[in-house]
Amino acid sequence: MWQRIRNGLETRIGLEDLIRTKLKRYSVPRNTNIFYTLGGVALAAFIIQAVTGFFLLIYYVPHSDHAFRSVQQIMTSVPYGWLFRLMHVVGGNLIVAVVFLHMLSVFFMGSYKKPRELTWVAGWLMLLVVLTFSLSGYLLPWSQLSYWTTTVVTAMPTTFPYVGDYIANVLRGGEFVSGVTLNRFFALHVALLPPILVLLMVVHIFLIRRIGLSSPPFGEQAEKAEPWNEYRHVSYPDGYSFYPYFVLKELYMVLIYLVIMFFIITFVPTLFLPEGANIPADPLKTPAYIKPQWYFLAPYQMLKLIPNKFLGISIQLFLVGMFILWPFFDTKPERNILKRPLLLATFMASLLLWVVLTIWGRSS
Amino acid sequence: MKRRKFLKSLLAVLGSTTVVSFAYPLVRFIAPPGKKAEAERLSLRKDEIPAGESKEIVFNNTPAIIINRPGKGYIALSKVCTHLGCLVEFNKEKGSLICPCHAGEFNLDGKVLSGPPPKPLAEFPLRVEGESIIVG
Numbered sequence: 001m002w003q004r005i006r007n008g009l010e011t012r013i014g015l016e017d018l019i020r021t022k023l024k025r026y027s028v029p030r031n032t033n034i035f036y037t038l039g040g041v042a043l044a045a046f047i048i049q050a051v052t053g054f055f056l057l058i059y060y061v062p063h064s065d066h067a068f069r070s071v072q073q074i075m076t077s078v079p080y081g082w083l084f085r086l087m088h089v090v091g092g093n094l095i096v097a098v099v100f101l102h103m104l105s106v107f108f109m110g111s112y113k114k115p116r117e118l119t120w121v122a123g124w125l126m127l128l129v130v131l132t133f134s135l136s137g138y139l140l141p142w143s144q145l146s147y148w149t150t151t152v153v154t155a156m157p158t159t160f161p162y163v164g165d166y167i168a169n170v171l172r173g174g175e176f177v178s179g180v181t182l183n184r185f186f187a188l189h190v191a192l193l194p195p196i197l198v199l200l201m202v203v204h205i206f207l208i209r210r211i212g213l214s215s216p217p218f219g220e221q222a223e224k225a226e227p228w229n230e231y232r233h234v235s236y237p238d239g240y241s242f243y244p245y246f247v248l249k250e251l252y253m254v255l256i257y258l259v260i261m262f263f264i265i266t267f268v269p270t271l272f273l274p275e276g277a278n279i280p281a282d283p284l285k286t287p288a289y290i291k292p293q294w295y296f297l298a299p300y301q302m303l304k305l306i307p308n309k310f311l312g313i314s315i316q317l318f319l320v321g322m323f324i325l326w327p328f329f330d331t332k333p334e335r336n337i338l339k340r341p342l343l344l345a346t347f348m349a350s351l352l353l354w355v356v357l358t359i360w361g362r363s364s
Numbered sequence: 365m366k367r368r369k370f371l372k373s374l375l376a377v378l379g380s381t382t383v384v385s386f387a388y389p390l391v392r393f394i395a396p397p398g399k400k401a402e403a404e405r406l407s408l409r410k411d412e413i414p415a416g417e418s419k420e421i422v423f424n425n426t427p428a429i430i431i432n433r434p435g436k437g438y439i440a441l442s443k444v445c446t447h448l449g450c451l452v453e454f455n456k457e458k459g460s461l462i463c464p465c466h467a468g469e470f471n472l473d474g475k476v477l478s479g480p481p482p483k484p485l486a487e488f489p490l491r492v493e494g495e496s497i498i499v500g
Contacts, residue, residue: 148450148465151448151449151450152448152449152450152465154449155447155448155449156448158449166395169395169396170394170395170396172396173396174396175425175426176425176449180396283427284420284422284427284451285451286450286451286453286463286464286465287464288453288464290450290464290465300466303448303466303480304466304467304479304480306480307479307480308480308482309447309448309480309481309482310482312480
């Protein structure tokens with residue numbers, strides 16, 4: 001049976017040739033490290049989110065009168081509803097961690113440099129889409145935490161003169177967060193963001209395949225820092241085959257991802273569901289000590305520390321813009337960050353600052 | 365004009381017309397409909413709010429609070445923090461209004477005492493007529 005399917009595909013699309021040229025002959029450098037698998041893990045994490053999200057859609061009711069109750073029913077009445085909801089909630093946090101780690105490792109290994117600037121930009125745009133996913137998804141359970149976090153986030157554009165109030169009103173569908181906002185965020189979360197993310201993934205993977213994988217700048221087999229003046233495909237004739245070697249390595253990391261996810265679901269299921277997440281939204285009462293998700297704690301704390309709202313939000317937008325366009329500023333061909341002490345120190349200091357602000361935001 | 369150039373120009377004109385005819389309705393579609401000015405009026409009895417106490421109300425769809433300030437009389441303030449829109453809480457002990465989100469603090473006149481809020485809390489017109497407090 002299997003052989004007949006294979007033969008049928010071989011006759012019609014040349015399956016063997018496809019596997020040989022696109023998977024087996026596509027080789028990765030021998031000195032790749034574990035961080036090279038994070039892109040594949042992020043892809044798997046997105047697929048898990050899409051599948052569990054689809055299951056939740058079967059029972060979720062996107063209406064402010066029913067949303068909270070429908071989520072509670074998923075957790076308590078629907079067989080294994082709790083499992084799919086927790087997989088979606090925990091996965092929503094882990095995917096951000098994976099993408100963060102992926103970007104940090106790409107930055108540390110200088111893989112964003114010419115000719116891979118566009119790959120970096122596409123990656124950053126994907127991170128922004130993932131964060132928008134998480135913000136829009138956060139409102140859907142219509143809990144106190146959802147409601148007030150969304151209130152704060154949608155108020156941010158009001159800091160900008162002329163267009164700020166208009167943008168906030170468009171996001172909310174009115175002056176305050178309401179059922180209209182819920183509908184907008186639901187549409188965004190399930191209908192607009194998924195195709196955008198898929199499109200960016202296609203662009204990202206196309207660029208990686210078209211240019212060729214970068215190799216780590218450390219060790220004996222490090223890619224040389226050469227000027228890049230015309231297009232050429234970077235290949236590694238003496239490297240490992242993408243399939244099966246690298247695919248197995250990625251699969252191994254995806255399983256570690258799943259182990260972490262199920263460990264959290266089993267032993268600390270409320271890690272990403274604090275108290276406010278189980279209280280229905282009350283537009284007339286802001287709960288005390290409302291905190292955003294862990295990955296927004298640093299910007300949250302920064303906003304608390306900077307007395308001027310316009311300045312605080314402008315600094316954050318500037319930093320995001322600078323990181324997105326960083327490869328166009330950092331044009332030195334040297335990719336080994338260990339040979340660039342100033343960049344290394346700035347990188348470590350920024351990372352430390354982010355960690356400190358996150359911890360501070362959590363405890364303040 | 366050559367045929368190719370004409371076709372290119374025609375394509376540009378048709379393309380722009382299509383984009384504009386789609387963009388304008390889209391912008392109108394996603395923007396919330398304009399709000400009609402409401403002339404709400406709310407009346408309470410004075411004895412509902414003793415000196416130093418407060419009462420929460422909803423005025424013109426906005427969460428608000430009426431405070432009976434000792435020695436200064438009644439005031440109606442919006443509860444919406446001018447920083448990022450959380451609702452401030454009346455702290456009787458400190459005699460101030462505190463935002464739980466980013467720790468902004470306002471005095472009982474609605475003025476900013478500390479924290480990131482850029483401007484005072486919005487104040488609603490209030491008058492006392494006999495034994496009644498009228499907001500609006």
